[in-house]
Amino acid sequence: MSAGAATRRGPPAAQRWLRRMPGYALLVVCSAVLLFPVWVTFAYSLHPLSEFLEEGAPSLWPSWEWDNYFQSGEGVSDTSIGRYLFNSFVMASVITIAQVITATLSAYAFAFLRFPFKNALFVAFLATMMVPLEVAIIPNFQTMQWLDTQFQNQPWLSWTGLRWIDSYTALVAPFLATGFGTFLLRQYFLTIPRELLDAAEMDGYGHLRTLLHVVMPLARGALATLAIFAFLQAWNQYLWPLLVTNDPDMRTVQIGIAAEASDVSRINVAFAGTIMAFLPMLVLVVAFQRYLVRGLFGGSVKG
Amino acid sequence: MTAVARRRPWTRGLRELLAALPFLLPSLILFGTFVFYPLVKSVYLGFFISNPFRTRDVYVGFDQYREVLTSSEFISSLLVTATFTLYTVVPALVIATFLAVIANQKLPGIAVFRTVFSSTLAASVAISAVFWLVLLHPSIGVVNEILESLGFSSVNWLEEGGWAVGDRATPWDMFVAWFTDPNYALISVSLATGWMNIGLFTVILLAGMQTIPDELYESAKIDGAGTWSEFWHVTLPMLSPTLFFAMVVGTIFAFQAFGQIQILTQGGPVDATNVLLFSVYTTAFDDFRVGAGSVQALGLFAIMLVLTLMQFRLMSGRVFYR
Numbered sequence: 001m002s003a004g005a006a007t008r009r010g011p012p013a014a015q016r017w018l019r020r021m022p023g024y025a026l027l028v029v030c031s032a033v034l035l036f037p038v039w040v041t042f043a044y045s046l047h048p049l050s051e052f053l054e055e056g057a058p059s060l061w062p063s064w065e066w067d068n069y070f071q072s073g074e075g076v077s078d079t080s081i082g083r084y085l086f087n088s089f090v091m092a093s094v095i096t097i098a099q100v101i102t103a104t105l106s107a108y109a110f111a112f113l114r115f116p117f118k119n120a121l122f123v124a125f126l127a128t129m130m131v132p133l134e135v136a137i138i139p140n141f142q143t144m145q146w147l148d149t150q151f152q153n154q155p156w157l158s159w160t161g162l163r164w165i166d167s168y169t170a171l172v173a174p175f176l177a178t179g180f181g182t183f184l185l186r187q188y189f190l191t192i193p194r195e196l197l198d199a200a201e202m203d204g205y206g207h208l209r210t211l212l213h214v215v216m217p218l219a220r221g222a223l224a225t226l227a228i229f230a231f232l233q234a235w236n237q238y239l240w241p242l243l244v245t246n247d248p249d250m251r252t253v254q255i256g257i258a259a260e261a262s263d264v265s266r267i268n269v270a271f272a273g274t275i276m277a278f279l280p281m282l283v284l285v286v287a288f289q290r291y292l293v294r295g296l297f298g299g300s301v302k303g
Numbered sequence: 304m305t306a307v308a309r310r311r312p313w314t315r316g317l318r319e320l321l322a323a324l325p326f327l328l329p330s331l332i333l334f335g336t337f338v339f340y341p342l343v344k345s346v347y348l349g350f351f352i353s354n355p356f357r358t359r360d361v362y363v364g365f366d367q368y369r370e371v372l373t374s375s376e377f378i379s380s381l382l383v384t385a386t387f388t389l390y391t392v393v394p395a396l397v398i399a400t401f402l403a404v405i406a407n408q409k410l411p412g413i414a415v416f417r418t419v420f421s422s423t424l425a426a427s428v429a430i431s432a433v434f435w436l437v438l439l440h441p442s443i444g445v446v447n448e449i450l451e452s453l454g455f456s457s458v459n460w461l462e463e464g465g466w467a468v469g470d471r472a473t474p475w476d477m478f479v480a481w482f483t484d485p486n487y488a489l490i491s492v493s494l495a496t497g498w499m500n501i502g503l504f505t506v507i508l509l510a511g512m513q514t515i516p517d518e519l520y521e522s523a524k525i526d527g528a529g530t531w532s533e534f535w536h537v538t539l540p541m542l543s544p545t546l547f548f549a550m551v552v553g554t555i556f557a558f559q560a561f562g563q564i565q566i567l568t569q570g571g572p573v574d575a576t577n578v579l580l581f582s583v584y585t586t587a588f589d590d591f592r593v594g595a596g597s598v599q600a601l602g603l604f605a606i607m608l609v610l611t612l613m614q615f616r617l618m619s620g621r622v623f624y625r
Contacts, residue, residue: 020410023405023408023410024410026405027405027406027410027413027416030401030402030405030416030420031416031419031420034402034419034420034422034423034498034501035419035422036438037431037434037435037437037438037498038434040434040437040438040445041433041434041437044437044443052442052443057442057443057444057445057447057448058443060445101329102329102330102333103330105325105326105327105329105330106326106327106329106330108326109323109326109327113319113322113323113326114319115316115319115320115322115323116316116319116320117320118323121327121331124334124339125330125334128334128338128339129611129615130607130608130611130612131338131342131604132555132559132604132607132611133337134559134561134580134583134600134603135341135342135345135600135601135603135604135607136337136338136341136342136345136600137583137584137587137600138341138345138348138583138587138593138596138597138600139340139341139344139345139348139597140337140341141588142344142593143336143337143340143341173337174333174337176329176333177329177330177333177334177337178330179334182330207322207326232425235427236426236427236428236429236430237427238427238428238429238561238562238565239561239562239580239584242562242565243588254427254428254429254430254562255429257429257430257433258429258432258433258562258565258566261432261433261436261566262566267443270433271433271437274429274430274433274434277427277429277430278425278426278427278430281425281426281427282422282425284425285421285422285424285425286418286422286425289418289421289506292424292506293506293507293510296503296506296507296510296552297507297510297618
């Protein structure tokens, strides 16, 4: 339908806009109410500390004190928000890359290879989705402690210098494989025409080359869905990082802002940190919403 | 029986398995270590009573399961979790349905509002906890300020740096101590979580609405249906599987709630916000009762299992009308 046809049939443009006004007004009011908490935190993040020590709530309009965003040193820790953000970024990136690799490999096997116990193994992969990590924290924490001791005391392990508590290894270890991702990618791989794989095989492609040059380029959408999910979940993780980090230098931004917020003398920094932790995810969600929707439904809707 | 004819040489099966293993092994090792082994280990840990001095664990078999799962603490944290679920899912679902409906209008620039309405989904539990701390904080909170400006009397709240419950002059002053008043703590924590759910639910519901055929709305218009009856007789019935899906997802999130509780209330006051997972955490890592914590975790697992199975059933295409 062309715009011209609509104009000819409908009322004049000005009148049409006037009729839409209540609709827009409602949308704007709802947006403002929904985002009110974000605005208040943003305004607070730009107030000097002194505002919070006086009686009563500070102004809802920022006083543009950007120092909060760059401050480090005093208070609960000598660690800056920058360090927290860096830790979160490293953790989320490693988890995302690892999940894409492990899930692509296993999804390839389940979609294209023939081998004994295939169904049983696939069911085992699916079953992992029913065990949220929250349920397994106690034994997993013990495993990390045990590994940490082994890596410090056994000569044949200690040369690696690997730590399993207070380290990036500890932050990422339980999240490197994903049943959800394997399932998501397998579903997509199954839609790839068999002829393409046969052609690759005739060209003398091995499994790895087929995977890298035929399957993965075709599955970019599904891979993006998995990557965004993995990154968002890893970045927003709270319980596990809290358990395996004591050293403020190894804190992720989620733990960092929570620690800062508990100290009244650092509350302005906590607000700045909250905004800085929120913004990247906001951009991610806004930019890749289409992939996110697809993932929420396990890849069953076209986003 | 012609078994010989059907049987493939076992060496071929082995060769296939060996070819597939490199693809599966990374995931299998990780799942084995961090998913399957912990489950078995949890069951094992539940057989032992660990004492705080961590000297020797005493084997008690299933006694600990019986004791923990029927204890009043467990039942009460189950009830708190159920209430928390109700508070975080139902209002958010109602609000999200409203937002999805108004964001589903055909207006220029509507995509902007769809994005705004889904944006709270980007917030983590820690971030949304701070957002709501800012609103409900005893001394710098905006909500109390607003209540005060409406004429409700002020209370001494921040005494010696703590979040004290002030003396109450009028019933309205209860609003002041959002996180420390047993009557309001769970609601306050739920506000932060429900707010996050609104974005998630809006995304899910908007996706569900795209699958409702336009013809249904057209024929409703021909029948002279107004906006309201269109909603009741077309949108809502067609959306009900999606609503149910969102409800299950929200329930799963509620049972995984931890961070917002840890940041805002630490399970208190007097266990008013002590949800299951928080109880697992404090039992195992603060009280060092690893066995009892494991039993609680397994109880949580049983509930999550049922919920996840429901989610799978809904996810496998049954949610959407073709």
